[in-house]
Amino acid sequence: MTIASSSPPSRLPLGSAEGARTEQRPDRTRAGEDRGDGRLAAVFIAPALLGFLVFLAWPTLRGIYLSFTRYNLLTPAEWVGFDNYVRMVHDPIFWDSLKVTVEYVVINIGVQTVSALAIAVLLQRLTQSAMLRGIVLAPYLMSNVVAGIVWLWILDTQLGIGNEIISAVGVDRIPFLADETWAMPTIALINVWRHVGYTALLLFAGLQAIPQDMYEAARVDGASEGRMFWRITMPLLRPVLAVVLIMTVIGSFQVFDTVAVTTAGGPANATNVLQMYVYQAAFGRFQFGYASAMSVALLVVLSVITIIQYRITRAGQTDLG
Missing domain, CATH: 1.10.3720.10 (MetI-like)
Structure with missing residues (x-):
């Protein structure tokens, strides 16, 4: 009775396409997780960032602009340059x-x-x-x-x-x-x-x-x-x-x-x-x-x-x- 011998499956060379795909999977998974974490972080940060822009950044910039104007709410702001700062110093x-x-x-x-x-x-x-x-x-x-x-x-x-x-x-x-x-x-x-x-x-x-x-x-x-x-x-x-x-x-x-x-x-x-x-x-x-x-x-x-x-x-x- 003859027993057919079977050789073990040959390993893919390291440089083969299948081997490259196998090695790239963890990196792709990690990159996807990082993108997912970034999107989640953006969702949580967005309300605070919106509040900062609306209630802090914009009023600050608007106030700096108004400091160079003559403005009383009833008429459009009139540019006066550094007159307000000169008045403040005196x-x-x-x-x-x-x-x-x-x-x-x-x-x-x-x-x-x-x-x-x-x-x-x-x-x-x-x-x-x-x-x-x-x-x-x-x-x-x-x-x-x-x-x-x-x-x-x-x-x-x-x-x-x-x-x-x-x-x-x-x-x-x-x-x-x-x-x-x-x-x-x-x-x-x-x-x-x-x-x-x-x-x-x-x-x-x-x-x-x-x-x-x-x-x-x-x-x-x-x-x-x-x-x-x-x-x-x-x-x-x-x-x-x-x-x-x-x-x-x-x-x-x-x-x-x-x-x-x-x-x-x-x-x-x-x-x-x-x-x-x-x-x-x-x-x-x-x-x-x-x-x-x-x-x-x-x-x-x-x-x-x-x-x-x-x-x-x-x-x-x-x-x-």
Whole structure:
């Protein structure tokens, strides 16, 4: 009986057409998956991109154009070149408003940053309770207008519960929002109360990224809490703290709503911040071209300050290896 021997099927040479098709299939599949992911990403990004173009990019470009015109909503815009900027440079109220705004920023950022850092460190070192974090964040959930009105009632010179308590302990009532000396620090501290919880949670998130074994090693070496804070916490928290400072400074320069509902720029322009002056020029006197010029100037100031902050604080670098 003869058994027919069959030879094993010959392998295709590597350079054959079938072999090439087999090798190209994974690449084609991967390319198709990448295109599919790109389309899906575009779908999710499209609403945010549309909102950015409609509500940020276009108004910014339109405002820059209007800053070179004389425009009052009732007649077509008239090109005047740099006249609005020349007027702004010679406008004493503009410079006074800028000085008042800087005063607000210094008080607000100084107190808010120190307070938020202290709260964040306490949350990390003593307790990480989600309920406590929610309590800390609660004031931020209130709008600036509501917070301003509530504190306006609390600090009212005659009927406010704050002044009632001050009077009950034998101290003269303080016109927090009606006195030139007290008005701006009071508004700054109102906004500190509202925003400090959110800022503290941002810093708390940065503290969570610091490896705990560094603190344990420092304790073994006998380092005190203060020494660990300055030698470990602050250097490693620097990038997060730098970004938080940039965000809060930009937000502080744009303060408006709290001033509008409490003092409306008074008394005697003591709280007439730049955004309030822009609002008065645009919607009070219908000088939209001049108001746009001041807005563009604020945009330039904020851009310069942000660049300087970013470089000085080295926000894009980290000391974590």
